[in-house]
Amino acid sequence: MGTEAPSGLFPSGPPRPTYREPHPVRAARVFAGLVAGVGWLLLFGLLASDLRGLVWWLALAGGLAWLAALVLAQYGDRGGAVGVTFAAGAGWTLAGGLVALYWSVTGEFPLW
Numbered sequence: 001m002g003t004e005a006p007s008g009l010f011p012s013g014p015p016r017p018t019y020r021e022p023h024p025v026r027a028a029r030v031f032a033g034l035v036a037g038v039g040w041l042l043l044f045g046l047l048a049s050d051l052r053g054l055v056w057w058l059a060l061a062g063g064l065a066w067l068a069a070l071v072l073a074q075y076g077d078r079g080g081a082v083g084v085t086f087a088a089g090a091g092w093t094l095a096g097g098l099v100a101l102y103w104s105v106t107g108e109f110p111l112w
Contacts, residue, residue, distance in 0.1 A: 025079040033072075033083020037065055040084075041091040051102055051110050058095040062088040 044061035048054035065088040072081035102110050 025082060027079075029077050029079030030083040030086075033069075033077070033080035034087050035083070036080070037084040037087025037091075040065055041087060045091075051098060055095045055099055055111060058091050062092050 041058060041061050044057045045054055048057045065084050069081040069084040069088070072078070072084065099110055102108075
């Protein structure tokens with residue numbers, strides 16, 4: 001009775017390997033990246049004097065933020081990269097919404 005084959009429910013072999021993320025994303029780092037990204041966009045947005053300038057400055061700042069996020073994701077903190085890209089996307093969304101609002105109210109496209 002003691003030589004029965006194991007059922008497989010409790011394997012008797014070595015434990016399976018556990019794979020872990022080398023750079024896990026933490027909420028505090030995402031928040032720090034978000035704050036840094038919003039500050040970056042705010043600094044560029046303050047350079048503008050009208051809606052057209054604001055949109056172009058935010059487009060430039062968002063593009064540079066995405067490049068920084070790519071570098072962060074590859075070589076640094078992935079959580080910070082997530083926060084920075086979230087801020088850049090929110091800035092682009094705000095700029096696009098302002099253009100759409102201005103265009104719908106005045107009938108003039110503000111970027112050209």
